[in-house]
Amino acid sequence: MKLKTILAAVALGAASFAVQAADTIKVGVLHSLSGTMAISETTLKDTVLMLIDEQNKKGGVMGKKLEAVVVDPASNWPLFAEKAEQLLVKDKVDVVFGCWTSVSRKSVLPVFEKNNGLLFYPVQYEGEESSKNVFYTGASPNQQAIPAVDYLMKDIGVKRWVLAGTDYVYPRTTNKILEAYLKSKGVKQEDIMINYTPFGHSDWQSIVADIKKFGSAGKKTAVVSTINGDANVPFYKELGNQKISAEDIPVVAFSVGEEELAGLDTKPLVGHLAAWNYFQSINTKANKAEIATWQKFIKKPDRTFNDPMEATVIGFKLWVKAVEKAQTTDVSKVSDAIIGLEVPNLTGGTAKMLPNHHLTKPVYIGEIREDGQFDIVWQTKGEVAGDAWSDYLPGSKDVEADWVKLKCGNYNTKTKKCSGQNY
Amino acid sequence: MFCLQAGAAMAQAAAGHEFDTAVAALPTASYLEKEELAGRIARSAHPQALTLLRGWLDGKLHADAAGHAYLEGEGGYTDALSGAAATPASPDELEKIGTNNRLRKALKGLLAQFGLASAEPGMRIEAVREMRRELDESAVAALQARLPQETDAAVKHEIELALALAGLASEEPAQRLAAIASLDGDRSTEVYNRLSRMASGDEADADAAVRNAAGAAVRSIDSWRSFYQGVETLFFGLSLGSVLVLAAIGLAITFGVMGVINMAHGELIMLGAYTAYVMQLLMPQNTGLALLLSIPAAFLVSGAFGVAIERVIVRHLYGRPLETLLATFGLSLVLQQLVRSIFSANNRPVAIPEFMSGVWQINDVFSITYNRLYILIFALMVFALLLGVLKRTSLGLKVRAVSQNRGMAKAMGVRTDWVDAATFGLGAGIAGIAGVALSQLTNVGPNLGQAYIIDSFMVVVFGGVGNLWGTLIGGMALGVVNKLLEPYAGAVLAKILVLVALILFIQRKPRGLFPQKGRAAEGH
CATH class of the missing domain: 3.40.50.2300 (Response regulator)
Incomplete structure (x- = not known):
């Protein structure tokens, strides 16, 4: 009896250890922690860490804990591509939250497409892009x-x-x-x-x-x-x-x-x-609660909260929802599941992921x-x-992005062709 | 009689009612509705209207949850409707009745109409000028009503000008002509815009005589304007040049006189800027005094760093320019990291004291901002002081002696190592002073120095290594050329063009504008 209990305990311990080792979901964080962009991007790294922390307190995702893998691309655009490769190939992360400047995003794009990675990009940008592997949670023009x-x-x-x-x-x-x-x-x-x-x-x-x-x-x-x-x-x-x-x-x-x-x-x-x-x-309950959580996490009662941080929060919540819906972290399945999902904005209303990988957003x-x-x-x-391709530029007026019906990020409605460019 | 009195009382009651309802509607109104309500409040001529509108403009108007409005004053709250002292039930829950830009502008216009009745002629002139910016019917009516009562000649003149401007919109060509004639000699922007629109374009006047008269007036203003725009460009150039000179003048000593390539020069500037920031932290009440005191303080801080750099690093590397360059470059990174660790990587705010901010409006086209003007004067003062030190003091004599012939100076009993340290410290201290000036113009952050190091070397090389006058002329010339090019080429291209021109110039004259002459210079 005694032996049996010990054996069982050992087996249980081993099993739980195995669960710990194999059954975490890895979340890559690709934000500059040094160099000129560090001032802005470090905050987003901390935001992701806070979200992971909160999610783990709630029991993780699909019963698995989330584990952050943080790298520092040092405001160096080619280094962004290298670090992205490292996250996807070596660390085998399930999702990446990262980038700030458009040039860093353009630099990692081929890496994510080659390795079928998943990137959530949280900053307002110039549009003219819709990649199968990227979800744009910031504003388009x-x-x-x-x-x-x-x-x-x-x-x-x-x-x-x-x-x-x-x-x-x-x-x-x-x-x-x-x-x-x-x-x-x-x-x-x-x-x-x-x-x-x-x-x-x-x-x-x-x-x-x-x-x-x-x-x-x-x-x-x-x-x-x-x-x-x-x-x-x-x-x-x-x-x-x-x-x-x-x-x-x-x-x-x-x-x-x-x-x-x-x-x-x-x-x-x-x-x-x-x-x-x-x-x-903006005075809403959700906003106040999120700011309070953030200031507690960062241990500074006067730290500010801003737009790219909210975009990070929304992106993270949508991803969690999509993983739970698809019951897997497989990139293609999560990408399919996330379209049409909704999470509430901190300032009221809902953010809905559209087939062009952009969100619905209120503008203030x-x-x-x-x-x-x-x-x-x-x-x-x-x-x-959000509109990926501007309606006011001659080159992009006729282009449409739709990853559900058209399965294309740059479908030309005039020539009826998907140009197949890698963005 | 009774009837009249009753009528007056009724009118007053109506005004009071109008005022009350308008104020009551404020807390829940949209900005567009607020603008309309503000007009109603002003027209109600209620005794509290002026106070309320002014308080509103200053952001002192609040409302409680029930929609009752309070004005925040020095001693406490007053009831916005009656003006009597009042205590809101829960001051924490008061919501400010906000304004936006458009509303503030409307409020200023309304207040100007009140200002027209002010006892001060200065206030009245301000009010007329404010109204002239947007001459609508009510403004014209108010001005016309004011004109016969006006006693002050200057105010009268302003009102007449404003009415003439309004008269340009008259139906009668003869009246328009008269208005143009009466505006003769006025060069203000409003008049200019109005006349040039009448002279040509889509809104040109229907009457040929009026068009011609307007055209002639515009042409005479045009030549006057272009002259002052030229003066303005020249000033901008000199001002940019003075910043370049300030940044480069310390380098002109360490690099120009001593021949040390000091890549940490920019960081010495940065230290000066941070000194200004720290001084302001120490004296938050008196930013002006703090800024003045930070000039000597920055000289001491950067100078001390300079002496330390010379003693610890540079003196071991004399005659080895490549190693000096690498060592001081490394040092510049160390210094940047140092301030990052102490002050964080974020930029630090350095407030502009009252006497440095603002603008000297010479006329409608030409104005000089005080901070630029002071920095230009300051740069010239620093230059004169430095020139005096080098030419008239015994330290200056020794510096020149050591830089021209080290061996001979040593033989004459000059302590060359002491002179080296003092010279380097002087150059570094001047860099620190430059930092104080730059803190008024740009961001104080760890990267401040990097932004100026290239420009500094450019100025010294262009002016001629080892020549202070070269640095002054070179810096000013680069500034003026840059500003002359900027309107045509844009800021980015102007900078590139200046750099290309500089490279070509150095190709032809490798020793710069004012090359050092003599055996010592040739011998290097």
């Missing part, structure tokens, strides 16, 4: 840029437009879409001013003086800013210095959120606008407050469906 321009045009009565951006792929593509959109609304070429500056630009005096001149032509003028990173600070400072107030020439930014404003002198920014799908200041416009948070001044009625 029609969920951020276009509604923001609509707001300025209809509610503020803006007639003249400055499109200012940092010189790389996201601002250039977004501005191309916006320019086409504005022209389709009857805005003339002479009422659009486009300006690009290098990363980290600091001498804004002549550009701001130009904007001032452009805006003093007697028509309401606004700046649509895709200026990225810390170049924003001297830009807003110069606006304040040259006494351009948000009432005269409002600036609506697509890359300035709570995290960027934290620890900034916000005085010159007050009243300027930002367009996002999430704001920390916020005005910057002195405390670095936003006052919501406008929001869409209900959610906007």
Whole structure:
């Protein structure tokens, strides 16, 4: 009897050990923890770790614990591809949450497609892409840029437009879409001013003086800013210095959120606008609870929560739901199961995964407050469906992404062909 | 008589009612509705209307759950309807009645109409100018009503200008012509825009005589404007140049005079900027004084680092430029990591003191921002001071002696190693001062130095190694050329063009604008 018990205990112990070793689900985290993007991306790594922690407390997924595999691609775009390969081939992770800049996403795309991996990408981006292996939980241009321009045009009565951006792929593509959109609304070429500056630009005096001149032509003028990173600070400072107030020439930014404003002198920014799908200041129960969980997890009661973090939360919850629905972590089966699934947004409404691998999202416009948070001044009625291929660019107007009916990320409705490009 | 009194009382009661209902509707109204309500509040002419609108604009208007409005004052809350002191039941649950940009603009316009009745002529001028930005019927009516009562000549002139501007929209061509004539000599942007729209384009005036008169007025303003725009570009160029000079001038000493390639120069600038940040942390109440004090403090901090770098690393590597380059580059990474560990990788905010912010509006086209102006003056002062130190002090004499002929100076009894350390410290300290100035213009973060190191070397090489005047002229010239190109080529291309031109220039004149002459220079 005694022997039997010991044997049983040993067997049980061995079995449970085996369960521990083999039966975890591996979650890859591919965010830069060093280099220029570390400031933004480290937060997303922590968000994923928090979500895994919470999920494990609830008993994991399908009875299995989740295990995080964190790598550091160091803001180095080729290294992103190497680390992705490592996650998929060596660590054999079941899903990856990662990337921030578009160039890093483009760099890992072939790796995910070759190895049939699964990537959740949580940042607003320029669109023009839909991969079988990627789910885009951030906004596409029609969920951020276009509604923001609509707001300025209809509610503020803006007639003249400055499109200012940092010189790389996201601002250039977004501005191309916006320019086409504005022209389709009857805005003339002479009422659009486009300006690009290098990363980290600091001498804004002549550009701001130009904007001032452009805006003093007697028509309401606004700046649509895709200026990225810390170049924003001297830009807003110069606006304040040259006494351009948000009432005269409002600036609506697509890359300035709570995290960027934290620890900034916000005085010159007050009243300027930002367009996002999430704001920390939105007063809902779910939002408050999530922020509280986050601040407890990170052990800092004043840490901010922002849009890409919410997108990470939504992506993670959708993936968990899909795995439970498919009862497997197999990438193809999860990809099929996830389409049509819904999870609630933190700010109300639901995020639904569409056949083009994008989400439905509400769009908010916020005005910057002195405390670095936003006052919501406008929001869409209900959610906007993410569009992978812009309807305003000649090249992408006829292209459609549908991974259910068409099984294609870039189906041309005119030529009736799937171009089969690898994106 | 009785009837009149009753009528007045009734009108007052009606105004009160109008005011009350409009205020009551505020908490739940959308921004567009609020704008309309604001107009109703202003028109109600209720004694509380002005206070309420001003408080609202300042974000001091709150409402409780029942929709009752309170104004937040210095001493506590007041009832927004009566103006009497009041205590809301639960101050924590008050919700601010928000404004957006459009609403704030509307509120400012409404307040300006109140301002027209102010006792201060200055306030009245402000009010007229505010109203001139958007001349609608109610604004014109208010101005016309004000004109006969106005006693102050300056205010009268402003009102007449505004009415002339409104007169441009008159039905009668003769009146439009008269309005153009009365606007003669006014170069404000509103007038310019209005006239140029009348002169040509889709909205051109139907009457040929009016078109011509407007065209002539526009042409005369145009030449005046283009002159000032040229002046503005020149100022922008000099201002960019002054930043380059500030960043490079420390390097002109360490690299130019001593011949040490110090890749950590940018990090010494960064340390100066962080010193400004720390000084502001120590004196949060007095940012202006903190900034002034951080100039000597940054000189000491960066200078001390400079002396330490020279003593510990650089002095062992004299005459071995490649190793110096690698060692100081490594050092620059160490210093970056140091501030990352102490201050975190995030940028630190350095507030701009009151006297540095704002703009000197010389006329409608040309304005100078104070921070740029001060930094330009500051750069010239630092330059003059440094030149004085090198030319007029015994340290300067020794520095020049050691840099020209080390062996001979040593033979004359100059302690060369001491002079080396002092020179390096001086260059580093100047870099620290540059950092204080840069903290007012750009981000204070670990990467601040990297952004300026290339520019600094560029300026020193272009100006001529070993020549302070070369650094000044070189930096200013690069700044002005950059700003001249920027409107045509854009910021990115302008920078590339300047670099290409610089490479070609160095090909032809490898020793820069003002090459060192003499045996010492040739001997290197």
